[in-house]
Amino acid sequence: MESRIQHIFLAAIVAMGTLWVFPAAVAAPDPDELELEPLVVREPERREIDIDRLDKENFEFGLLGGMMSVEDFGSNTVVGARVAYHVTEDFFVEGQYGKTTLGETSFERLSGGAQILSDDERDMTYYNVSVGYNIFPGESFLGRGLAFKGSMYVVAGVGSTNFGGDDLFTINAGVGYRLIAKDWLAFHIDVRDHVFETDLLGAQETKHNIEFSGGVTLFF
Amino acid sequence: MNGRLVRYLGTRLLLALVCLFVAVSAQARVLDFFQTYQPEVVVSDPYIEMHTGPGRGYPVFYVAGQGDRIQILKQRTEWFKVRVPRGQRLQEGWVHVEQMRHTLDLEGNQIDFGKIALGDFARRRWELGLNGGDFGGAASITGYLGYALNKHITVQFEATQILGNFSDGLMASGNIVMYPFPEWRVSPYFTIGTGMIKTKPHTTIVQAEDRTDEIVHAGTGVNVYLSDRFILRMEYKRHTVLTSRDDNQEIDQWKAGFSIFF
Numbered sequence: 001m002e003s004r005i006q007h008i009f010l011a012a013i014v015a016m017g018t019l020w021v022f023p024a025a026v027a028a029p030d031p032d033e034l035e036l037e038p039l040v041v042r043e044p045e046r047r048e049i050d051i052d053r054l055d056k057e058n059f060e061f062g063l064l065g066g067m068m069s070v071e072d073f074g075s076n077t078v079v080g081a082r083v084a085y086h087v088t089e090d091f092f093v094e095g096q097y098g099k100t101t102l103g104e105t106s107f108e109r110l111s112g113g114a115q116i117l118s119d120d121e122r123d124m125t126y127y128n129v130s131v132g133y134n135i136f137p138g139e140s141f142l143g144r145g146l147a148f149k150g151s152m153y154v155v156a157g158v159g160s161t162n163f164g165g166d167d168l169f170t171i172n173a174g175v176g177y178r179l180i181a182k183d184w185l186a187f188h189i190d191v192r193d194h195v196f197e198t199d200l201l202g203a204q205e206t207k208h209n210i211e212f213s214g215g216v217t218l219f220f
Numbered sequence: 221m222n223g224r225l226v227r228y229l230g231t232r233l234l235l236a237l238v239c240l241f242v243a244v245s246a247q248a249r250v251l252d253f254f255q256t257y258q259p260e261v262v263v264s265d266p267y268i269e270m271h272t273g274p275g276r277g278y279p280v281f282y283v284a285g286q287g288d289r290i291q292i293l294k295q296r297t298e299w300f301k302v303r304v305p306r307g308q309r310l311q312e313g314w315v316h317v318e319q320m321r322h323t324l325d326l327e328g329n330q331i332d333f334g335k336i337a338l339g340d341f342a343r344r345r346w347e348l349g350l351n352g353g354d355f356g357g358a359a360s361i362t363g364y365l366g367y368a369l370n371k372h373i374t375v376q377f378e379a380t381q382i383l384g385n386f387s388d389g390l391m392a393s394g395n396i397v398m399y400p401f402p403e404w405r406v407s408p409y410f411t412i413g414t415g416m417i418k419t420k421p422h423t424t425i426v427q428a429e430d431r432t433d434e435i436v437h438a439g440t441g442v443n444v445y446l447s448d449r450f451i452l453r454m455e456y457k458r459h460t461v462l463t464s465r466d467d468n469q470e471i472d473q474w475k476a477g478f479s480i481f482f
Binding site for chain 1: 279296298300301325329331334350358420422448
């Protein structure tokens with residue numbers, strides 16, 4: 001840029017110098033010569049712009065980890081993965097898979113030895129597909145110097161939970177915050193309720209299971 | 221043992237669907253992967269607004285003026301990340317598609333920023349959908365992937381998880397779907413298919429064992445075009461389970477859900 005400015009100045013000085021030395025030559029140029037040498041030739045780029053070929057970053061993939069409280073079975077570590085497709089700036093669809101372990105019920109602990117579930121059945125897995133809506137998108141501030149882009153979101157969906165050896169229809173709903181650290185990197189905090197019905201402990205009951213998780217996702 | 225198999229298959233199936241989904245969207249870009257396409261355009265209106273992020277909640281922090289050449293870097297939903305010269309530096313920001321319409325290519329031509337509309341369904345290649353509903357009294361969740369042979373006929377692979385109070389199961393099937401009127405906003409369709417169904421009684425039920433049976437089905441449904449790539453889909457299917465017992469079992473399935481097309 002600087003050198004361009006220098007060139008312009010230089011050109012101006014040379015031009016002024018020429019004017020002063022050869023005023024007649026500049027004042028009366030040969031009309032034929034002028035047409036022969038055009039100043040700058042810029043060939044227009046003939047390619048049409050194809051928006052479909054642009055890099056689109058509507059997918060988000062990541063891992064999550066946290067605590068999940070399973071009614072009657074205590075709280076345990078949960079790990080999982082999530083994939084989201086952002087349809088518009090407001091809506092996204094999301095699939096999530098998670099895995100936790102079931103602790104002992106108070107009955108099992110107090111009875112001294114009775115086991116409701118086998119070791120195998122203590123692994124609980126779930127998957128769900130949900131629709132999410134971004135609410136309160138905007139910048140958040142940390143201290144004076146840091147501004148983060150982010151958004152709260154609400155999600156709700158259906159899925160299946162493998163609980164005590166059976167697959168159960170599960171409704172999930174929750175709220176989370178997505179902090180966009182870079183264009184391609186986001187951090188999540190998520191609180192979700194997984195609701196299913198089971199008769200494992202005698203009567204058919206509705207169980208609420210709260211999951212609290214944090215996660216890292218990549219956009220691609 | 222069989223329970224584990226069903227679970228194993230279920231998770232693998234979902235994983236496979238997700239992978240396929242990702243692969244499909246990635247496939248188109250494989251060639252462009254190593255040479256990113258970042259075309260230049262010129263602002264034709266007095267100005268366009270640049271936001272700090274891809275959303276209306278992120279503030280406008282810069283405006284590119286008429287005649288500025290801006291380079292389009294990438295797209296997320298309806299936002300474009302652009303780079304403009306600002307003094308001696310380069311400034312990057314996000315511009316909404318409505319504002320991008322105020323730009324021309326370097327030759328001064330209009331650019332088609334594209335808006336997926338109703339008519340694009342007839343030009344779809346892939347369909348991906350999820351729906352839930354009732355399968356003979358049990359809850360069902362279905363994921364499907366369809367490939368359009370032409371605008372009227374789609375071949376479709378479906379995976380359904382059935383979740384009842386007394387048993388659960390998994391159904392996988394191949395289907396042919398016919399759309400007589402793919403251009404209509406409310407478009408009816410017909411489907412036939414065949415597959416396998418695996419049923420597993422719950423652990424609290426005694427004296428019952430897992431079964432795997434063949435299944436054939438026929439159904440009808442309706443697609444309601446919502447916007448962009450979104451379709452609302454409602455369907456009724458009549459399943460015939462070809463059991464090893466004397467009688468075949470008839471099951472009605474009602475479901476509703478969303479689909480995306482590419």
